[in-house]
Amino acid sequence: MGPGRPRSEKARQAILTAALEELEEHGYAALTMQGIAARAGAGKQTIYRWWPSKADVVLDALVDLAAARITVPDEGSLPADLDAFLAATFRERGQRKILVGLMAEALLDPAFAAAFRERFLFARRAALREILGRAVERGEIADGIDPELLIDVVYGVVWYRLMIGHAPLDEAAGRELTALLLRAVTPR
Incomplete structure (x- = not known):
């Protein structure tokens, strides 16, 4: 300002x-x-x-909304943390109009894309990275698992379902994704 x-x-x-x-x-x-x-x-x-633009107004609104509604849980275990985080994330499916609009804007405007990445997308990734980091410290994730790839998997599902709309993005999908991730990362 x-x-x-x-x-x-x-x-x-x-x-x-x-x-x-x-x-x-x-x-x-x-x-x-x-x-x-x-x-x-x-x-x-x-x-x-x-x-400077409607996209910037909406981005501020979205950042505030995400901070208020999607917290970084610390339930003491990876299954509980992932379940709580993904349930809150997928519960926000009502924000589809906001997210799809901002993603479209980001694809058209490189300056806005940088702001969107830094202020929203990277903040959401950091929240999940914190959960995964605690799980690594507790020995709940097998050695050699790339946490960045896990984060990509989670948000890949979110964005793909938001953009395409071919399958539900709801709490049940969040639970299924949690179960899938746990099977993939749990030490044998």
Whole structure:
């Protein structure tokens, strides 16, 4: 944010909430700064002063949402941690419009792609990496297993199902993925 009045947290939250509501109602393609401003009761110029594009507004909203709803569990074991993490991740399937819209934007805009990776995608990967790291320390993952590949497997399933929509992305799928990962990584 450049010079000028500091952001009001209340106005910021109203704008982010309005962006999510507009997305839910109209979808990413129809989302406009004007629509966000009208719903938030804010000036369009205020939104543009704080965010350069609708994608940046939505990214901020998504980062806040993920931080609040998908925590890094520490249940004491890899099965319990994975189950809790993937259940919370897959429970957020209602965010499909947001995620698919942002991924499409990232494919078209390299600058936004970098922000999306750094602020959202890498943060989600770090959360899963923390869970896997604790499991390695407890001896729950066999030697020679590449944690980055495991992370790719998890998010590959998430993104593939989000983008293609060919199979459910729900808590049952999260439990199945947990079971599959545990069979693959458990020391023999």
